[in-house]
Amino acid sequence: MTTTAAPATTAPVVGFDQVSKTYGSTRAVDGLSLRLYPGQTVALLGPNGAGKSTTLDLLLGLKNADSGTVSVFGTSPREAIVAGRVGAMLQSGGLMDEVTVAELVRLACSLHPKPYRAADVLARAGIAQIADRKVNKLSGGQAQRVRFALATAGDSDLIVLDEPTTGMDVSARQAFWATMREQADQGRTVLFATHYLEEADAIADRVLVLHRGRLLADGTAAEIKAKAGARRVSFDLEGDIDEAALRDLPFLTAMDVSGRTVRIQSADADATVHALYGLGVYPRNLEVAGLGLEQAFVAITEAEEAKQS
Numbered sequence: 001m002t003t004t005a006a007p008a009t010t011a012p013v014v015g016f017d018q019v020s021k022t023y024g025s026t027r028a029v030d031g032l033s034l035r036l037y038p039g040q041t042v043a044l045l046g047p048n049g050a051g052k053s054t055t056l057d058l059l060l061g062l063k064n065a066d067s068g069t070v071s072v073f074g075t076s077p078r079e080a081i082v083a084g085r086v087g088a089m090l091q092s093g094g095l096m097d098e099v100t101v102a103e104l105v106r107l108a109c110s111l112h113p114k115p116y117r118a119a120d121v122l123a124r125a126g127i128a129q130i131a132d133r134k135v136n137k138l139s140g141g142q143a144q145r146v147r148f149a150l151a152t153a154g155d156s157d158l159i160v161l162d163e164p165t166t167g168m169d170v171s172a173r174q175a176f177w178a179t180m181r182e183q184a185d186q187g188r189t190v191l192f193a194t195h196y197l198e199e200a201d202a203i204a205d206r207v208l209v210l211h212r213g214r215l216l217a218d219g220t221a222a223e224i225k226a227k228a229g230a231r232r233v234s235f236d237l238e239g240d241i242d243e244a245a246l247r248d249l250p251f252l253t254a255m256d257v258s259g260r261t262v263r264i265q266s267a268d269a270d271a272t273v274h275a276l277y278g279l280g281v282y283p284r285n286l287e288v289a290g291l292g293l294e295q296a297f298v299a300i301t302e303a304e305e306a307k308q309s
């Protein structure tokens with residue numbers, strides 16, 4: 001398994017050094033520094049407007065930083081792309097309208113310095129059966145698969161994906177991630193921005209959490225969950241439930257009551273459960289568990305919001 005620590009002898013695939021980008025008065029990326037290494041599968045998470053797309057645009061040379069430096073394979077993003085070392089799938093990348101899927105994929109292959117065979121690219125993206133269809137007649141999920149094909153038209157060392165599975169059905173998603181795993185296993189670096197935290201949890205061996213253009217957390221999914229600190233406690237109660245008393249439990253950070261079942265989040269589960277017994281209630285089916293990545297993400301970003309407001 002890949003770790004997030006910098007391998008001593010390996011040159012970084014991507015380097016951001018104190019990179020900032022503003023739009024008017026909005027700091028989209030704010031002094032961002034990070035390094036990505038070969039073979040890592042990295043999820044870029046963050047609430048809406050956190051700066052994920054801007055970060056990927058800077059990495060791909062589609063936007064220029066106001067300050068700081070971005071390097072890809074030790075060169076500028078543009079040089080790395082011209083050398084065919086980067087494949088990208090962007091959120092809203094427009095597809096040429098009046099061409100067929102096969103024509104578009106062949107074009108992408110012909111432009112890549114280290115192209116794969118178009119037939120293989122079509123098959124891997126699961127679009128061989130719609131190869132003759134006009135690109136403007138595709139469903140949203142099919143168009144996503146075509147964008148995926150364009151990102152993997154050649155042998156690139158870094159694959160950058162912005163919200164890649166939006167609009168894909170379950171089987172398309174599974175096939176997509178299986179292919180991405182293969183790519184990482186072959187030593188390629190895969191960086192993807194996503195709002196699907198379960199995908200980040202399942203796929204990424206490194207998770208970056210962006211918030212207001214800054215890196216709030218960087219680690220494995222397990223480390224991010226541990227960083228959030230809080231734990232989930234759930235139990236069933238018999239008789240009347242005194243919600244006000246439960247809300248006063250120490251270290252409580254969230255609570256949800258549904259029927260007889262109470263689910264809470266606590267920054268110190270031991271102390272909360274101790275106090276629960278002190279209320280004279282007898283919780284049944286008591287369960288204490290760590291946070292899922294989604295809850296950890298919400299806890300970390302909300303704590304940061306509270307700090308800044």
Ligand SMILES: Nc1ncnc2c1ncn2[C@@H]1O[C@H](COP(=O)(O)OP(=O)(O)OP(=O)(O)O)[C@@H](O)[C@H]1O
Pocket residue numbers: 023024026027028046047048049050051052053054055
């Ligand atoms: N071209 C632009 N002009 C002005 N402001 C912009 C522009 N692009 C992005 N922004 C602003 O910069 C901030 C970061 O936007 P960005 O799209 O990078 O975030 P994101 O994390 O990708 O968001 P989302 O999850 O909603 O896609 C936001 O406040 C956004 O409104």
